[in-house]
Amino acid sequence: MPTQTTTPTQYEMVVGLEVHAQLKTASKIFCGCSTKFGAAPNTQTCPICLGMPGVLPVLNRRVLEMAVKTGLALHCQISPYSRFSRKNYFYPDLPKGYQISQYELPLCEHGYLEVALPAGQAGVNGQIKRIGIHRAHMEEDAGKNLHEGLEAASHVDLNRAGVPLLEIVSEPDIRSVDEAVAYLKTLRDILVYLDVCDGNMEEGSLRCEPNLSLRPVGQKEFGTRVELKNINSFRFVQKAMEYELRRQEKVLREGGRIVQETRLWNTEKEITVVMRGKEEAHDYRYFPEPDLVPLIIPQELIEEVRKTLPELPDSKRERFVREYGIPVYDAEVLTTSKDLAHYFEACVEVYPQPKTVSNWIMTELLRELKNSGQEIADGPIPPDRLAGLLKMIDNGTISGKIAKTVFEEMYRTGRPPEEIVKERGLVQISDEGAIETLIDEVLQAHPDERESYRQGKSQLLGFFVGQVMKRSQGKANPGKVNELLKRKLGET
Numbered sequence: 351m352p353t354q355t356t357t358p359t360q361y362e363m364v365v366g367l368e369v370h371a372q373l374k375t376a377s378k379i380f381c382g383c384s385t386k387f388g389a390a391p392n393t394q395t396c397p398i399c400l401g402m403p404g405v406l407p408v409l410n411r412r413v414l415e416m417a418v419k420t421g422l423a424l425h426c427q428i429s430p431y432s433r434f435s436r437k438n439y440f441y442p443d444l445p446k447g448y449q450i451s452q453y454e455l456p457l458c459e460h461g462y463l464e465v466a467l468p469a470g471q472a473g474v475n476g477q478i479k480r481i482g483i484h485r486a487h488m489e490e491d492a493g494k495n496l497h498e499g500l501e502a503a504s505h506v507d508l509n510r511a512g513v514p515l516l517e518i519v520s521e522p523d524i525r526s527v528d529e530a531v532a533y534l535k536t537l538r539d540i541l542v543y544l545d546v547c548d549g550n551m552e553e554g555s556l557r558c559e560p561n562l563s564l565r566p567v568g569q570k571e572f573g574t575r576v577e578l579k580n581i582n583s584f585r586f587v588q589k590a591m592e593y594e595l596r597r598q599e600k601v602l603r604e605g606g607r608i609v610q611e612t613r614l615w616n617t618e619k620e621i622t623v624v625m626r627g628k629e630e631a632h633d634y635r636y637f638p639e640p641d642l643v644p645l646i647i648p649q650e651l652i653e654e655v656r657k658t659l660p661e662l663p664d665s666k667r668e669r670f671v672r673e674y675g676i677p678v679y680d681a682e683v684l685t686t687s688k689d690l691a692h693y694f695e696a697c698v699e700v701y702p703q704p705k706t707v708s709n710w711i712m713t714e715l716l717r718e719l720k721n722s723g724q725e726i727a728d729g730p731i732p733p734d735r736l737a738g739l740l741k742m743i744d745n746g747t748i749s750g751k752i753a754k755t756v757f758e759e760m761y762r763t764g765r766p767p768e769e770i771v772k773e774r775g776l777v778q779i780s781d782e783g784a785i786e787t788l789i790d791e792v793l794q795a796h797p798d799e800r801e802s803y804r805q806g807k808s809q810l811l812g813f814f815v816g817q818v819m820k821r822s823q824g825k826a827n828p829g830k831v832n833e834l835l836k837r838k839l840g841e842t
Contacts, residue, residue, distance in 0.1 A: 399512030401446020421458030
């Protein structure tokens, strides 16, 4: 009797992402306390954000406007009628015992985000995938528990309590770790472009909670999902999801059952660990917030906010390629931040050579910014000075090689290129008589190489150019050197 073989089950990942974005308001969502990061513990609190008896919250209008703005950018429907709810749970960082959030009537629903999928994925070559946005709603943040000291003492800092958040929940449309990271990066770029969130994951301004499950390929029903809580970097999101994928697949292949739960990412051990059993909506005992009236969102407000929408990253990339004729890759790099895109356009306005400007920004400037840990807005070289340096190359004042040396000193000192070139005597030698003198010296010093060139070893031209440039300390005009060398070497 023939032996029957079974094909191992292939599993498909299903992911939905919950992203908490801290909105860039000066004050909290329901009171006037500051939202500034880094203040001493418990110095930015008041009876309202601490939930003392008898206090009444009042909605910060800027929070509403920023939430509407984000909803429009994510192609969401803005609900004309919305309201807040109480989400009840008891943790040390939530002294009033409930969080003011939104539940059955969120502000924004049924949107989408278009994401460029990474090339190399199975069946994918830089394609665009539309990932649905289930909802985006306003809520307040909780405080923060701090565990430290030899005796593992625990402290509570309530400065974050009441900080405004927008929770953006995707549909379970994501099918790989790469897709999840691409979605998160695209969403972050949009939030930063909108100027509603600074996107700083290390400071907790943007936090991600993947909901991940596996199911056999071909099965329509979702598997049991596990939530990964409050991950604060793209790299950790990727590592946590990859680990959880392996863990769940191992459990299923061994005949086990996935438990619905919330897990934390341990950055030191690079594993996920159980935090608690996953709560369902009924566990939170939602009910309408009695201290806040329902929100009526007039169409006039929505249209007023719509007028403030900036050019978003995708549109800006397309325009850069179309208007400036630069490659798609260049446009993708230059639009990674609004400030970088503005810097590029400011340079091109003064020096209308887009590809040259792009090359210098992507190689020289971004390298120095990375090495110094600075953002483009804080860099010491304004656009007009970079443009001035490039003009000096064009008019023959300095060579491209010397320009890189000048650029490094510009970045280090903040001084203009003209001043550096003049002080250090870096003006390019373009005088033919001076260059011919240098060439004669080189040819006289290398008679064997000169004879070999005349006998057909044309590759020696580069050797002679290098020798002339060396004698001139890099100041000779390379074009003139090549032209005059060929003429000299061609003489009998």
